[in-house]
């Protein structure tokens with residue numbers, strides 16, 4: 001009896017001591033307690049689990065009272081909880097658990113692994129685990145997290161919620177996790193990020209958001225994460241990085257943006273990351289790396305590979321990258337051009353990977369601008385084996401003849417020629433130096449397709465780069481054989497930018513034809529062409545109802561007839577030459593017919609549908625319509641007069657009923673309020689312009705309205 005009492009009091013005492021120690025985050029254990037615990041948990045252990053003191057590989061630490069139940073199938077898939085109360089490490093992964101119901105206060109639990117189960121939500125009881133350092137919940141089916149979900153776990157350092165179904169996380173879900181270091185949210189269904197999630201996490205160093213559905217990074221979303229070191233955003237759908245999105249990330253070193261939908265390089269935003277060293281930017285649909293895209297960023301390594309759309313690397317796109325050592329620009333299957341002056345002040349660049357691209361040449365100027373270059377991968381490109389490849393050949397030869405010389409070029413045996421035709425398929429190293437002429441004919445690198453099918457008002461944008469020695473001059477040829485150069489260009493719809501880009505604004509149907517880019521030098525000539533078709537808009541107008549003093553016309557042909565933004569109807573008497581009257585068809589006009597009133601009987605009117613783009617007007621289609629004799633019409637109206645009276649009475653009656661219904665519905669259920677926007681507020685301002693039957697046409701929901709319309713139609 002006495003013994004039991006002593007035992008109990010010892011246990012009570014040690015329990016108190018432990019509590020005291022843990023609540024003060026003391027991380028040592030006295031020898032005495034350890035001896036007493038050596039046969040820890042004998043007898044008290046869930047069936048098929050292991051309960052002992054051991055170093056646990058998944059959680060290496062000082063704490064080692066471990067209960068491991070990996071893969072155990074519990075009755076009803078619920079954890080039985082007959083565990084020693086002072087368990088420190090608990091592994092319940094792969095147990096098919098559907099519910100957690102911790103009723104016990106496991107006040108010493110440091111590590112809980114409940115990954116690979118079937119949990120759909122988090123148990124409120126989880127709050128009792130106040131000593132947790134690591135909580136692993138990956139690969140469950142949790143879809144939402146509520147405010148305060150982890151409250152009480154104030155010492156939590158690692159929270160792994162990866163590969164769940166999370167689509168909703170309330171703003172203060174992570175409130176109180178002031179010591180959190182790693183947050184894993186990858187592999188979920190998150191569409192957006194909330195800045196509130198991160199408010200109380202000054203120590204957060206790693207943030208994993210890969211493989212979600214995030215589409216946009218909003219300004220200041222990471223503002224409070226000044227301690228963040230690594231951020232992974234790969235495998236999302238990011239199309240837009242708002243200015244200021246990276247504000248506050250003053251310690252970020254590693255940023256992974258691989259496999260997103262970014263079409264431009266966030267040049268400005270990168271400057272908000274003063275310590276960024278590693279930037280992964282592969283697999284984004286970027287077309288070009290423009291001038292100063294990466295300017296004065298403190299990067300050490302940058303990757304921009306596997307970009308299926310990348311075609312051009314422009315002049316000075318990498319400038320003042322004083323710490324850049326490695327640049328990966330390989331496996332960009334459309335990359336045809338890299339400017340000789342791409343690199344400025346990249347004095348430490350050592351490794352440049354340009355293999356598996358479609359480059360015709362890499363200038364010796366480019367190589368010479370990189371004093372620290374040690375390795376250059378150029379294999380599997382489409383090399384022009386003319387003077388452009390001369391320096392490559394010379395490097396080869398130097399290395400062969402001088403055993404102490406190390407060429408920067410890697411993969412000599414893989415450098416194959418793609419042009420000129422006589423050398424296609426040959427290895428560069430097998431060609432004699434004399435074969436590589438000191439001049440080389442111009443080679444054009446067009447970035448345009450063979451055909452374009454455009455629509456009036458659009459813009460033609462053709463881009464063309466060239467190589468050759470001496471450097472060729474570029475000109476552009478129009479369908480009427482006129483040659484345009486930057487010099488002979490007067491202002492107007494034609495523009496030439498940086499010699500390499502031809503722009504024709506406000507296309508008309510008459511601009512249809514062949515456009516060519518030409519390059520010329522003393523050593524030759526090259527030309528590349530494209531055929532451009534300019535189509536009229538497919539919109540047509542036709543009379544719908546003709547009377548003595550009014551005409552209703554309708555139009556068709558656009559994919560979305562409701563959206564006629566940019567179109568106008570111009571009309572006047574066809575035998576007069578006075579000004580057209582103009583009716584804009586903007587989006588508020590929710591119908592595709594229009595009635596012109598106050599017309600003169602037996603007169604021909606010309607109606608044109610006109611497309612307006614910026615300052616240009618395009619006549620899309622015109623038609624002449626003659627009004628009827630007024631008498632005929634009056635007969636028509638008298639004829640249906642009785643019908644009309646009945647119709648109007650019915651309409652008023654139904655409107656009244658409708659009004660009552662609306663009133664009742666509003667009274668009864670507030671939820672109906674969401675219907676409101678259907679009755680566009682904008683329509684009111686058009687009331688005075690548009691005849692009634694036009695107004696109501698779009699809102700077929702109202703029964704009262706159709707009778708008015710049917711009146712008009714019954715005359716057909």
Ligand SMILES: *[C@@H]1O[C@H](CO)[C@@H](O)[C@H](O)[C@H]1NC(C)=O
Nearest residue numbers: 038053054055061062063064
């Ligand atoms: C963990 O358990 C083992 C085996 O019982 C023991 O030898 C070791 O001292 C313990 N380690 C710590 C850090 O408590």
Ligand SMILES: *[C@@H]1O[C@H](CO)[C@@H](O)[C@H](O)[C@H]1NC(C)=O
Nearest residue numbers: 046047048049072073074075
């Ligand atoms: C323990 O394992 C045995 C054999 O695999 C199994 O038959 C039994 O149902 C298990 N018990 C529990 C509680 O999972």
Ligand SMILES: *[C@@H]1O[C@H](CO)[C@@H](O)[C@H](O)[C@H]1NC(C)=O
Nearest residue numbers: 116138139140162163164187
């Ligand atoms: C974990 O989840 C991921 C993503 O849902 C899935 O691809 C993976 O197969 C899962 N792992 C296991 C072992 O179920």
Ligand SMILES: *[C@@H]1O[C@H](CO)[C@@H](O)[C@H](O)[C@H]1NC(C)=O
Nearest residue numbers: 274275276277298299300323
């Ligand atoms: C740039 O990065 C280097 C290390 O790559 C670091 O030593 C240096 O302090 C950084 N410079 C700035 C201005 O942050």
Ligand SMILES: *[C@@H]1O[C@H](CO)[C@@H](O)[C@H](O)[C@H]1NC(C)=O
Nearest residue numbers: 295296316319320344345346
């Ligand atoms: C390259 O560095 C020099 C000297 O630091 C500087 O004068 C020049 O403007 C830099 N060039 C570019 C393009 O930044």
Ligand SMILES: *[C@@H]1O[C@H](CO)[C@@H](O)[C@H](O)[C@H]1NC(C)=O
Nearest residue numbers: 398401402403404405406407
């Ligand atoms: C051989 O190459 C080394 C290293 O580049 C150079 O210092 C040396 O002058 C070269 N020797 C000859 C004979 O070109």
Ligand SMILES: *[C@@H]1O[C@H](CO)[C@@H](O)[C@H](O)[C@H]1NC(C)=O
Nearest residue numbers: 386434435436437438439523
């Ligand atoms: C080198 O140039 C000369 C004249 O410029 C030309 O006749 C010859 O065919 C060229 N050789 C090669 C290999 O292109």
Ligand SMILES: *[C@@H]1O[C@H](CO)[C@@H](O)[C@H](O)[C@H]1NC(C)=O
Nearest residue numbers: 451452453454455533535538
């Ligand atoms: C060009 O586009 C128009 C409409 O956009 C279409 O009707 C026509 O068939 C297209 N022509 C070709 C050659 O694709």
Ligand SMILES: *[C@@H]1O[C@H](CO)[C@@H](O)[C@H](O)[C@H]1NC(C)=O
Nearest residue numbers: 478479480481482483492494
């Ligand atoms: C060819 O078209 C351009 C642009 O429309 C025009 O400026 C030029 O006068 C035309 N030339 C001829 C010969 O028609």
Ligand SMILES: *[C@@H]1O[C@H](CO)[C@@H](O)[C@H](O)[C@H]1NC(C)=O
Nearest residue numbers: 290291315316496497498501
């Ligand atoms: C032309 O080049 C300059 C820098 O050389 C650049 O700023 C500009 O954006 C380029 N224009 C176009 C249309 O590419």
Ligand SMILES: *[C@@H]1O[C@H](CO)[C@@H](O)[C@H](O)[C@H]1NC(C)=O
Nearest residue numbers: 538540541542555556557558
């Ligand atoms: C548009 O209307 C005209 C005349 O009513 C008709 O001939 C034409 O087929 C219609 N076009 C389309 C695309 O519906």
Ligand SMILES: *[C@@H]1O[C@H](CO)[C@@H](O)[C@H](O)[C@H]1NC(C)=O
Nearest residue numbers: 574575604605606622623624
């Ligand atoms: C309409 O009539 C005017 C004047 O009679 C004529 O010039 C014009 O070509 C006609 N338009 C159409 C589309 O028939």
